[in-house]
Amino acid sequence: GRLLQLSPPRGRPIGDDVSGGHSIIDLDLSRYDAIATRFAAEHDEATSFLKSGIATRSPVFNAMIEQIERVAIRSRAPVLLTGPTGAGKSQLARRIYELKKAQHQVSGAFIEVNCATLRGDQAMSTLFGHVKGAFTGAQSDRPGLMKAADKGVLFLDEIGELGLDEQAMCLRAIEEKRFLPMGSDRDRSSDFQLIAGTNRDLSQRVREGSFREDLFARLNLWTFRLPALRERKEDIEPNLDFELRRYAERERQNATFNKEARELYLAFAVAPDAPWHANFRDLSASITRMATLAPQGRINEVTVRDEISRLTERWCADRVEAAGPERLLTTLLGGERMQQIDLFDRAQLAAVVAVCRESRTLSAAGRMLFSVSRTAKTSGNDADRLRKYLARFQLRFEDLSDAPGDR
Missing domain, CATH: 3.40.50.300 (P-loop containing nucleotide triphosphate hydrolases)
Known part of the structure; x- marks a missing residue:
């Protein structure tokens, strides 16, 4: 459509019988639609x-x-x-x-x-x-x-x-x-x-x-x-393919799943109890391990089952650690024995176990636990003292330490 716009005459009194100017405005709005x-x-x-x-x-x-x-x-x-x-x-x-x-x-x-x-x-x-x-x-x-x-x-x-x-x-x-x-x-x-x-x-x-x-x-x-990844499990499958492409670009070699292995891994990965604590970093590391270990770049059921065992073991350890000292002691001693130990002894034992799990050897754990009395020369063999303390609860250092070492 078009619009007729009228204007009064320039330089003449409005009351005079003189025609003013006019202009026609094109109302084509198509250019605005284009914008x-x-x-x-x-x-x-x-x-x-x-x-x-x-x-x-x-x-x-x-x-x-x-x-x-x-x-x-x-x-x-x-x-x-x-x-x-x-x-x-x-x-x-x-x-x-x-x-x-x-x-x-x-x-x-x-x-x-x-x-x-x-x-x-x-x-x-x-x-x-x-x-x-x-x-x-x-x-x-x-x-x-x-x-x-x-x-x-x-x-x-x-x-x-x-x-x-x-x-x-x-x-x-x-x-x-x-x-x-x-x-x-x-x-x-x-x-x-x-x-x-x-x-x-x-x-x-x-x-x-x-x-x-x-x-x-x-x-x-x-x-x-x-x-978190556990809140968007539907994204695991597309990111699985994404991580395989990244692996191929980074290592300059391809890796693929066979059908059965892919279905097995996805069923495990999207399960409700799969925590994926480190989210996409966990998933990326998992895919990288399988791609690296896959025979001739073909990820099969054996490779997947090995990876599932690896993840399950690590996640179980994470759950125990995240649960705190009480849960860890219950795992080590059993619920019935835990009920027979005073709260004071439980707190002390939890502190000792924490140090043992961070130490490579029994001697290193003893030095850390008894540093004050050793400096004051009031204690003898730190390792032997620690061994006897753990034996009171039927525990051994070898069962507590996270890392292997000369015990």
């Missing part, structure tokens, strides 16, 4: 891009990916990825960066650092850089990872492990895009987008006083929790 269509296509393309690097069949996780995609395109605010270790936070952070780069929103690098590996001056120097002479061993300037992430994305994994001083400097860098390298009296600038990852409950750490409330408030604008 909207283009934006929708870009949205779909971006979603496909983000999902293409993440093998998932989970409806809940797919919905979250779509939300993350919209945030990645429309916002430069920090993004916080939470969830257990091995849930895929690092991989997702990199895909967000690749999406933003494909959309021409960033031109810099993707910089990743695990904050759990940073301590003291090393943390400051790694993140914010230093100038020559800032501390002993600082023989040259170092720009730091925040500067390296300029115009790109900085992924701080396990951000909950940062000290309070580093947290304060991170907050300023996020808000002002400026920071002060160690030993310098001049600020540096860096325009980066932050993605943070953690397996901690940061709100709890704020209450404990080990994480800054103001930094948490800045990070908590966009928070996405990645579910």
Whole structure:
């Protein structure tokens, strides 16, 4: 359609009988439809891009990916990825960066650092850089990872492990895009987008006083929790194929399952009692072991059964350890004998067993347990003393130690 727009005459009184001007406006909205269509296509393309690097069949996780995609395109605010270790936070952070780069929103690098590996001056120097002479061993300037992430994305994994001083400097860098390298009296600038990852409950750490409330408030604008592998068992099969492709690329040799072996492994992997404590790292390691041991690169039922036994044994040990000292003692002594031991003796025995399980030899465990009396020269043979103590409960060191050694 078209619209007729009238206007009064220019330079003449409105009351005069003089015709004004007019113009015809074309109401063809097809070009606006084309723009909207283009934006929708870009949205779909971006979603496909983000999902293409993440093998998932989970409806809940797919919905979250779509939300993350919209945030990645429309916002430069920090993004916080939470969830257990091995849930895929690092991989997702990199895909967000690749999406933003494909959309021409960033031109810099993707910089990743695990904050759990940073301590003291090393943390400051790694993140914010230093100038020559800032501390002993600082023989040259170092720009730091925040500067390296300029115009790109900085992924701080396990951000909950940062000290309070580093947290304060991170907050300023996020808000002002400026920071002060160690030993310098001049600020540096860096325009980066932050993605943070953690397996901690940061709100709890704020209450404990080990994480800054103001930094948490800045990070908590966009928070996405990645579910554990046991919460998305439908993703095990596509990730099985993904891990086989990764193995082939990394080792330059192919490995495949035969039909029966694949069905056997998947039935075990998706079972309700399969915990997958380390999530996708567990799954990746499991596939790598089978692919490496497979005869002529063909994973058969024998290989799968061996791997199932390996995982089952390890998961059982993890359950005992996670259950705490009481459960461990019950496993070692039996429920009936446990009821015959006083609470005081149980607590003492649990401490002794814990040291034994961490020690390679009976002598090493004895030295640790009786260090004070040995220093005071009031005890004799530490190993013999420990052996006699364990014998009171019909236990032997050989049954407790996690590692073999000269006993």
